[in-house]
Amino acid sequence: MGFKSFLSKPLAAYIVKQQNEWANNPSRSQDKVFQSLIQGAKNTAFGKDHNFGDIRNYDDFKKNVPIVDYEALRPYIDRIIKGESDVLWKGLPAYFAKTSGTTSGAKYIPLTKDSIPNHINSARNAMLNYIHETGNAKFLDKKLIFLSGSPVLGKSGEILSGRLSGIVNHHVPGYLRRNQMPSYETNCIEDWEIKLERIIDETLAQDMSLISGIPPWVQMYFDRIIERTGKSIQEVFPNFELFIYGGVNFEPYRNKLYDSIGKNLPSIELFPASEGFFAFQDSQHEEGMLLQLDSGIFYEFIPSEEYFDENPTRLMIDEVEVGKNYALIINSNAGLWGYSIGDTVKFVSTDPYRVIVSGRIKHYISAFGEHVIGEEVEKTMKYALEQHPEVKITEFSVAPQVSPSDGLPYHEWLISFEEEPNDQDAFALTLDNKLRELNTYYDDLITGSITRTIVITPLQRDAFQQYMKSIGKLGGQNKVPRLANDRKIADKIIEWKK
Template identity: 75%
Template sequence: MGLKSILSKPLAKYTVKQQNKWAKQPVKAQDDVFKSLISGAEHTAFGKDHNFNEIKNYEDFKKHVPIRDYEDLRPYIDRIIAGESDVLWKGKPTYLAKTSGTTSGMKYIPITKDSIPNHINSAKNAMLNYIAETGNAEFLDHKMIFLSGSPVLDKVGGILTGRLSGISNHMVPSYLKKNQVPTYETNCIEDWEDKLDNIVRETFDESMSFISGIPPWVQMYFDQLEEKSGKKIADLFPNFSLFMYGGVNFAPYREKLFDSIGKKVDSIETYPASEGFIAFQDSQKEDGLLIQLNSGIFFEFVPVEEYGSDNPTRLSIKDVELGKNYALILNSNAGLWGYSIGDTVKFVSKDPYRLVVSGRIKHYISAFGEHVIGEEVEKAMNHALSVCPEVKITEFSVAPQVNPTEGLPYHEWLVSFEQLPNDLDKFGKAIDEKLSELNGYYKDLIVGSITRNAVITPLQKDAFQQYMKSIGKLGGQNKVPRLANNRDIADKILEWKLEETK
């Protein structure tokens, strides 16, 4: 056992002990954050515009600060880019995290000196919680890889700017940098395929123990390693013991990923976003992710059914209910106020507060009033995979077909199969049964002959990779939307439909 793994164990024990103090007093933790945020931004342009000097409690805050999206915040961001200080938070941001918006074009999310610890400590504490619970720290003594975007940063308005994953490369603690692969030069390669070739070459003969990244891009890495070596990942990297991921639901990728590995390895789920590191898996034994209630973010929750209404209910942590879907709203020391990040979450525990990501507010299908959400299609897919265990998928997305050339309208499931079902009809039936169980409106549409059963369209196994490449978003932290209420993606990706099904 090396020095890093030895020293990490008392640190892990101490970190969890400190964490438990605020986790056992969640309302106080959020109250403390709230007071700190209001006092910290009282003299900013935003604080003056919204009368922060009059805000004494959360009820006051709701009266003065509306829920907003990026377009509502944009005038303040433009002032920051123009060089102004003390706009959303005191001083100027240290970084601007660049992310693509669906309606806003490129978005620039501030990361301040005060919000950086949220990003650094949450990722670090996710690993320390794992070490404290399992006692496994040996992965720290071998090579570690964080599959991410380029760390090369531009400047916008004099502020360092890049993708969050690239910015995060600059936040890796120095004691881990000696273990980190690939090289900085390789990490700077913009083209994902060229970058992946170099990563494979640089890590092929290394003692890899820890791998972090979005599951579909990690799978691409594993596929290339297998192709080059003819070996399972566990044979190539016998010390590989821990996989950290975030950004997508792991379940649809799990079977194929572990098949590529060749053995079961532990995993840690995280919930990072450009707007803040929201939560992480703090236990291998419990469901859900521990929401970071003392990390510079004051959270609000809006019942999904009220989101977008003129006067939606806004709840703090003390008033949320288990099993209910909420739109997630952030207020932070990065300078985000009443900010909707577009995600929906659902709490699975209140002691401590743990949540799961249930979907995206704008990612749903309601072409016929059914309002099918991401959580439902993922559960339906997982059910079908259990019914047809021979099946392996690489990715999928769902879209409505409102005007078919014949027959009733339907939901089309565009699925990249690594291994096709023995019976495609059985696979589709399993999806329909589970989705009907989860969503009564969907079931009523089929029973009432408004729509017909789901149609499964098999795609080439690399269809989504090819699609992302065609739009210049291959690799890094880019993700394919799990579902959409239109056919913008669906019609384009049919280019990679399997030949025998055309």
Template identity: 85%
Template sequence: MGLKSFLSKPFAAYVVKKQNEWVENPSYAQDKVFNHLIEVGKTTAFGKDHHFGDIKNYEDFKKHVPVVDYEQLRPYIDRIIKGENDILWRGKPTYFAKTSGTTSGAKYIPLTKDSIPNHINSARNAMLNYVNETGKSKFLDKKLIFLSGSPILDTSGNILTGRLSGIVNHHVPGYLRRNQMPSYDTNCIEDWEIKLEHIIDETLSQDMSLISGIPPWVQMYFDRIQERTGKSIKEVFPNFEMFIYGGVNFEPYRKKLYDSIGKDIPSIELFPASEGFFAFQDSQEEEGLLLQLDSGIFYEFIPSEEYFDDNPTRLRIEDVEIGKNYALIINSNAGLWGYSIGDTVKFVSKDPYRLIVSGRIKHYISAFGEHVIGEEVEKTMKYTLEQFPEVKITEFSVAPQVNPTDGLPYHEWLISYESAPNNPEEFALTLDHKLRELNTYYDDLITGNICRTLVITALQRDAFQLYMKSIGKLGGQNKVPRLSNDRKIADLISEWKK
């Protein structure tokens, strides 16, 4: 046992002990965060505009602070870029995390000196929870690869700016940096396909034990290794024993990924975003991700069916219910106030507060009032793949076809197969039946002959990669929406039909 793995065990025990203090007192932990945020927020331009001096409790807060998206917060961001201090949080942000916007081009999400530990410590603590629960720590002594964006930073208004994964790369703890791969120079390569070949060059001969990244891009890494070597991943990396992922639901990728590896290995799921690191898988035995309640973020929850109402219900952590979908709203020491991150979550436990990411509030299909959400199509695909073990998929996305050239409208499932079903018609019907079971409104559409059963469009194996490359978003933290309420993505990606 190496020094890192040896020392990690007492450190993991200490971290989990401290974690349990707020896990056992969740409301107190959130009250403490809330009071600190309001106290600091009073001195900011946002706080003065929204009467933070009059806020004594959460009810006051809801009266003064509206739920906003990036566009509504953007005037304050623009003031920061112009050089003003104390706008959303004290002083100026240390970084801007640059992300793709949906209506306004790039978004610039502030990261402050106070908020950076949330991103760094949460990722660290996810691994330490695993060490503490399982006693396994040898993977820390070997090589670790983090598939991420470039760490090269630009400036916006004299504030360092880059992708979140690139920013975090500058804060990897020293005890892990010597094990970290790929090299800094390789990580700086912007073109994903060129970068991937360099990563393989550097890692192929290494004793790799941990791989972290978004599943479709990790799968691309595995595919290229197998093309080069003709071997399974476990043959190339015999000590590979930990997979860490986030950003998408793992289930549609699980079978193919583990088939590529040649064995099942433990995994840790994370829930990070540019706006904050919200939750991580703290147990290999329990479902869900532990919500970080003491990490500089005060959470609010809006029942997803009320999200687009003029005056939706806003709830604190103690008021949520298990099994109900909520839009996640955050207030943070990065200076985000009443900020809707766009994700929906569902709690699977309240002791402790564990959740799953159930979808995106704006990623749904309701062309006919059915309001199919991401969680439902993910569950539908997972169930159907279990019924057809010969099928492996690379990626999929779903969109409505409202005006077909003939026949009734339908939902189109665009699927890239690694190996296609032996009976495509039965596969499609199984998908359709499961979705009807999960969504009664969709079932009513089929039963009432308003829509016909879903239609599968088979795409080339690498269709989604080619699509992402065509729009300049191949690799890194980018991902294709699982479902859309229009045809923009579907019509473009159909160019790569099988």
């Protein structure tokens, strides 16, 4: 046993003991965070604008702080960029995590000295929970790779800015940095395809034990290695024993990824975002990810069906129910208030509070009133792959076809197959039947002959990669939306039709 793995076990026991204390007292933990946040921000511009000095409880908070998105907070962000301090949180942010996706272009999400530990410690604690539960820490003594964005930072005003994964790279604990891959120089390469080849150059001869990244980009890494060597990943990295991922649902990628590896192996799911690190898989035996209730974030939850209402219900942690979809709202020591991150979550347990990410609040299909959500299409694809084990997919996305050239409208499933179904019509029917089972409104459309059954459009194996490359978002933390209520993305991806 190496030095790192030896020391990690008592540390893991200590961290899990601390974790159990707040996880077993969820309401008290969240109330403590709430009071700390209100006190910490009452003298900020936002705190004064929203009467933080008069807020005593959550009801007061809801009366004074509305639910917002980035655009509503942007005037405050602009003031920070211009150099003003004590705007959303005391002092100035340490960084801005730069992301894309809003109607006005880039988002600049503040990271403060108080919020950075949430990102760093949550990632660390995910591994320590695994070590504590399994007793396996050997992977710490070998090489670890984190497929992430460039750590090169620019400036927004006088504040350092860059991709979240690049910022976090500057805070990797020293005990992991020595065996972290790829090299800093390689990680700084912006072009994903060039960077990927360099990463392979550096890692092929290494004793890799842990690989972390968004599944489609990890799969691309594996594909290139297999092309170069003619060997499975297990043959190239015989001691590869732990896969860490986040950003997308793993299930559609699982079969192909493990087929590339040559074996199944343990994995840890994470729920990080630029706005905060919200949850991680704390057990190999329980469903879902442990919500971080003692990490500088006070959570609110809006029933997803009420999200677009003028006055939606806002719930605290002790008011949620298992099995319901909620829009996740956060308030944090990064200076985000009533902030909708755009994700929906579903609780699979309230003792402790564990969640799964069920979709994006704005990623749905309701062209005909069906309101199909991300969780439903993910479950549908997972079921179809189980029923047709010969099928392996690279990626897929779903969009409505409202005005086809002939016949009834339909949902179009654009799929890049690694291995195609023996019978594509049967595979499409399996998808359709499962979606009808999961969504009664969709079933009504089919039964009432308002729409016809699912149409599959096979794409080239690299169609989604080519699409991301065409919009300058190949690699890193970028991903294609699983579904959309229009055809803006679908009509672009279909250019790589098989």
